[in-house]
Amino acid sequence: MDYSTFIPIREIYIKAEKETGNLLILKEHAQAEASLVMFVGEPEFIAIAKEKGLIQTPRPLTHELYLTLLEQTELELLRVSISDVRDQTYLAQVHYRIGDDEFQADSRPSDAIALALHQKIPILAHPGLLKKPLSSDQLDTLKDFIRSVKF
């Protein structure tokens, strides 16, 4: 896959939504019209909110435990990517280097985003996944869709 065409995500908005689940909105920058909207589970939402400095938790979360271990190894986390949506499921990857070799591992987007925010590494999204803003009719259709998307 040609990741050089991917768009860097520099703005992430999060919102706790009772009816539909917890909402993430990814944008290239604050003024960008196009966005990627996804709903995530409670633990991933908490991890992302914590990385954004919005909440604190008394004990290390799952990804904090593992990042503590990884930081002591020669494995270097490079970037994460959100590459596709298939069967209403978004696909993401974590890219990393060991020595001179680069690898990638499949990931849920919410895990990839929490990891990237913690490590301060780039989040890249396939350009086709960043949608233009929708009309209110389209938004109603989207709401039905995003409720059934699995993260």
Place this chain on the structure above:
Amino acid sequence: MDYSTFIPIREIYIKAEKETGNLLILKEHAQAEASLVMFVGEPEFIAIAKEKGLIQTPRPLTHELYLTLLEQTELELLRVSISDVRDQTYLAQVHYRIGDDEFQADSRPSDAIALALHQKIPILAHPGLLKKPLSSDQLDTLKDFIRSVKF
């Protein structure tokens, strides 16, 4: 801490409990009377149930993603321990080796148990945490207590 006195956990029972949360019971062996009872959050419960082969999930869970990365490094996971309970919060550690040096990282017990089941490494518990079976009156008291325990 003298981990040589810790008791190896060889039996883990899990049960989804609607009213009180998801239950884990740790025992030295199936016939042992003493047990360590803890309640865990939904994602940790799912991770442990998956490691026990009770459920499947279509995509890698958070700890599976990170263990995939760690398995490619020189870091060797050795064992996990549940060492204490303070302010109604259980304390656990992940023990690991890098080269000739051994380290430990603080962890939530539920993360430590999911990790240990996945990696097939020992789970050790402080002997004082394994309680004898309780009378039904004591069990009622325990139920009030464990509801407020944080994992």
